[in-house]
Amino acid sequence: MSLLRRIRAREARVGVIGLGYVGLPLALAFCRAGFRVTGFDVDEEKVRRLARGESYIRHVPSDRISACGDRFTPTADFARLAEVDCILVCVPTPLTRHREPDMTYVFGTARTVARHLRKGQLVVLESTTYPGTTDEDLRAILEESGLRAGRDFHLAYSPEREDPNNPDYSTTDIPKVVGGLTPGCLRAARALYDCVVVRTVPVSSTRAAEAAKLLENIYRAVNIALVNELKVLFDRMGIDVWEVIEAAKTKPFGFQAFYPGPGLGGHCIPIDPFYLSWKAREYDLSTRFIELAGEVNTRMPYHVVEKTVAALNARGKSIKGARILILGLAYKRDVDDIRESPSLKLIELFQDRGARVAYSDPYVPRTHRMRRYDFRMRSVPLTPANLKRHDCVVVATDHSSVDYRMVAEHAALVIDTRNVVPGAGRRKNIVKA
Structure with missing residues (x-):
């Protein structure tokens, strides 16, 4: 047959x-x-x-x-x-x-x-x-x-x-x-x-199919880079980028909402665009959109760290020796996948600056050895006592099961990279990044 x-x-x-x-x-x-x-x-x-x-x-x-x-x-x-x-x-x-x-x-x-x-x-x-x-x-x-x-x-x-x-x-x-x-x-x-x-x-052809997949992910990477860049600009101008996005997406045509974050994660968007930019060199072409988007998105964890350092300094606290709790290790909400997660880069950057870093994630009980990282850490319970024990909580992943109101009430300082913690603008301990 x-x-x-x-x-x-x-x-x-x-x-x-x-x-x-x-x-x-x-x-x-x-x-x-x-x-x-x-x-x-x-x-x-x-x-x-x-x-x-x-x-x-x-x-x-x-x-x-x-x-x-x-x-x-x-x-x-x-x-x-x-x-x-x-x-x-x-x-x-x-x-x-x-x-x-x-x-x-x-x-x-x-x-x-x-x-x-x-x-x-x-x-x-x-x-x-x-x-x-x-x-x-x-x-x-x-x-x-x-x-x-x-x-x-x-x-x-x-x-x-x-x-x-x-x-x-x-x-x-x-x-x-x-x-x-x-x-x-x-x-x-x-x-x-x-x-x-x-x-x-x-x-x-197989080449057309390969290119279609790359286009899908490059489209997302470039647009996410755009809102990430605007987030930094609007922050300096005293404008809330999430409010701007919500207003813009009421337009029924010509606009699709993309949201900023602490960096890109997952098995596709942080990686796939560079497969095309590498291949483009064979044809003597420079993929400037891809490279620029990569630079912007790669920079975002550094922006979060800078915002955290500034917020701690404003409270008379040095980053060296500070107890930092990363809330969410997965690269996106409600999954246990940590591939290319920006949280991993955040842990590395905070540790390099002398901070004492822990993490809490209901879906990732412990870290495992990866190609680039081997932290050997275990998730700590998200309790009022643990929140109070840390100088700063960085919300890196917006898991839906987390009680963000409790986080806002018990954490001394919250760096919110996902716009999920209630009370921003009213509570002095909440800083968007």
Whole structure:
């Protein structure tokens, strides 16, 4: 039976490489659609937990995993790639310290796939990357197997659009952009995703699909940088940027509200734009909007620290030796994801200035070792006593479960980077940053 027929009959076996915030929801979506799914991950502890039906991601309940039954098989044995018909690659694409693409995970995964690749399989890259990754780099590595892309196996690109804990849009509710190496590759990839998502959006090439994902995130990065820059300007002018945004968004056309914060976080917006700016150098072009937006957004944690130092000085307190409580470690509200969180940079900057730093986050009980940070900290309970024990509380993440009125009542000083603490303008202990 051909691959297309096996997909449409839900008889094709799906393999998902990388069972993180993108790969795990995708694997479960295929299970719910009736497919048998093998999930691959190098983290054996993660695989053992998933095999027991336990989720390690807060917004993915364990019962969604157990409901899949024997249709979902997590494994660290990559030799089993030969058993699946469709291979979906969902691995990280971080940046180096010099803001250049770190393709270690994608290329390493591709070499693993190449060792087990067989005729008739479909390989789809979902990781965000620069145009040309799929049809140049990935293709070259996979063809080291002796098989030809577009003839012996199908190759496509379909960028992930996961937004963790979004109450309105889950994996299956979001249209899926798909680009294939050949028309046949596109047909196979569309047939697969048509089984699980509300709509597929075909484009002319893998490069167009890669560029579409970058455009989505660059659009957000540039607009967030704009309001972050205006926040600093309006602050010096004595104007509340959040009030300005609320007023501006009453216009029913020509304006979309973006909000400032302590910096960018997550796996997409702080990283993805630089994949395009790096690639642009091959064409002797400078992506000035991307670079400028990156500079502005990267500067925001420093702005928060400067506001904190000034507020402490006004109260006769030095930053050196000050007890600082970071409220919220996750990069966005109501998730347990701390990837690229600006809170991590804030902790580093405050510690560099001699402050004694703690954090409180209901969804992140302890820190773990990351590529750039290893703080070895535990979340402290958010109680009136703990609030009073600190010289300053910096609200970095606006979790909805936090009682911000209690924070305002018991903290000596609150630096509010999210405009969530009530009483600003009336309470002298609240400073917006």
